[in-house]
Amino acid sequence: MALNIVTSTQPLTINHLIIFLYGDPGVWKTSLAFTAKKPILFDFDKGAYRASNRKDTVQIQNWLEVVNFTADDLAGYDTIIIDTAGRVLDLITDFLKQDAKNIRRGSGELSMQGYGKLATTFTNWLKMLRNMDKDIVILAHAGEDKDGDNIIKRPDMVGGSKKEVYKIADMMGYMTVQQGMNGAERVLSFAPSPNYLAKDSGQIGNVILKPMSQSPNQLGDMIEATKNHINRLTAEQAQAQKELDDFRAELLEAKTADELNELKDRLNQNHPFTHEMKRAIMDSANKLGAKFNRATNHFEQGAASA
Numbered sequence: 357m358a359l360n361i362v363t364s365t366q367p368l369t370i371n372h373l374i375i376f377l378y379g380d381p382g383v384w385k386t387s388l389a390f391t392a393k394k395p396i397l398f399d400f401d402k403g404a405y406r407a408s409n410r411k412d413t414v415q416i417q418n419w420l421e422v423v424n425f426t427a428d429d430l431a432g433y434d435t436i437i438i439d440t441a442g443r444v445l446d447l448i449t450d451f452l453k454q455d456a457k458n459i460r461r462g463s464g465e466l467s468m469q470g471y472g473k474l475a476t477t478f479t480n481w482l483k484m485l486r487n488m489d490k491d492i493v494i495l496a497h498a499g500e501d502k503d504g505d506n507i508i509k510r511p512d513m514v515g516g517s518k519k520e521v522y523k524i525a526d527m528m529g530y531m532t533v534q535q536g537m538n539g540a541e542r543v544l545s546f547a548p549s550p551n552y553l554a555k556d557s558g559q560i561g562n563v564i565l566k567p568m569s570q571s572p573n574q575l576g577d578m579i580e581a582t583k584n585h586i587n588r589l590t591a592e593q594a595q596a597q598k599e600l601d602d603f604r605a606e607l608l609e610a611k612t613a614d615e616l617n618e619l620k621d622r623l624n625q626n627h628p629f630t631h632e633m634k635r636a637i638m639d640s641a642n643k644l645g646a647k648f649n650r651a652t653n654h655f656e657q658g659a660a661s662a
Contacts, residue, residue: 363591370586372489373579374482374524376441376555378496378511379531383542384408386439387568388531389493393576394434398422400443409568419451422481427488435576436485441496441521442512448477449514479520486524491579494521498530506643508608509552522605527582528555536564548604550639555601558582593628600629604636613646613655620655 375392379385386407389395397404397413404413412433416422430436438444449466452458458470466474485492499512509530511518522528529544530552542565546556560578568574586594603619610616620637623630641648646655 370526370583372486372491373526373582374486374492374494375575375579376494376496376511376521376525376528377531377544378498378509378529379544380498380533383531383533384565384568385495385531386437388544388565388575389437389439389495391568391571391573391575392435392437392491392493392579393573394432395437395493396430396433396435397437397439399439400447401440403439409572416447419447427490430488430490433490435491435493435579436488437493437495438485439495441494441517442514444481445474445478445514445517448474452477474514475517475520478517479524482521482524493575494525498532506551508550508643510608511553519605519609522553523602525555526557526586527560527579528553530554531565541565548601548636550643553605553608555605557597557601558585596628599627600632603633607636607640610640610644613641613644613657616641616644616646616655 377385377389386397386404387409389397390407390409390411395411397411399413399415402415404410404415449470452466452470452473453464458466458473460467460470482492482494496511496513498509501508501510509532511521513521527546529546530549531542531544533540534543535541543562544565545552545562546554546558546560547562548554548556558578558581560581563574563578565571566574589597606619607616610619616637623633623637627633638648641655644657646657648654649656
């Protein structure tokens with residue numbers, strides 16, 4: 357059988373996406389997720405009852421309930437909502453602790469081997485869901501990290517699973533409440549920022565959310581717009597955008613000047629988004645208080661230059 361080769365100058369058709377939304381309490385995460393196309397919610401967090409527009413829901417008690425279901429079980433649905441990622445990891449952790457080999461002796465916590473299995477189990481489960489040919493919306497609470505005086509918003513997730521979700525998500529948005537011209541507004545931010553993690557493969561930008569009764573399909577419309585944008589890109593352009601998103605995600609994990617230097621040294625000077633990557637490195641350096649030494653061509657820990 358002949359191979360179906362897509363050249364670098366042709367578009368790669370994307371039919372299904374993984375959307376990762378995280379945010380502060382009370383910002384309508386679950387309610388917004390229900391505005392996706394034909395959704396079903398896996399309620400790990402037991403919070404579906406708070407949604408103003410609740411749709412079909414499965415309440416999950418333990419990990420084994422969601423390990424072996426098939427696409428046939430979800431016939432008639434186009435979107436799987438996972439609420440929340442942090443609670444999924446809690447249930448996987450409880451399951452892994454049934455095997456003493458996954459527990460650190462004397463503490464009851466997962467061992468290094470256990471944390472490795474946690475990340476692998478979660479990632480493989482997401483891949484299984486993706487193979488069901490449905491959109492996936494992952495919800496998470498927001499946590500905070502501090503770098504000096506800067507507060508960085510991140511998904512509240514344990515272990516290496518957080519990095520895996522960074523990689524696998526096609527879009528990632530931070531939800532919060534801001535003061536606007538008309539008072540308090542709920543905002544979903546896809547545009548990358550030094551203060552939170554985001555991915556904007558669909559060039560959606562930052563969106564002021566409407567009440568669900570006024571816009572009952574708003575997340576579905578964003579997902580559709582993202583697919584349309586990606587499907588207009590050539591394979592080369594789509595890959596370049598993914599590499600930029602992954603690079604920004606890695607920068608948010610950088611804590612020291614040495615880690616910044618490692619990322620800087622990996623830069624491909626011929627990459628289509630080299631300038632954006634360099635700008636992102638400088639933003640991270642300023643945030644960490646790292647100064648660039650032109651003589652050594654490296655960042656050094658210390659007060660950032662004005």
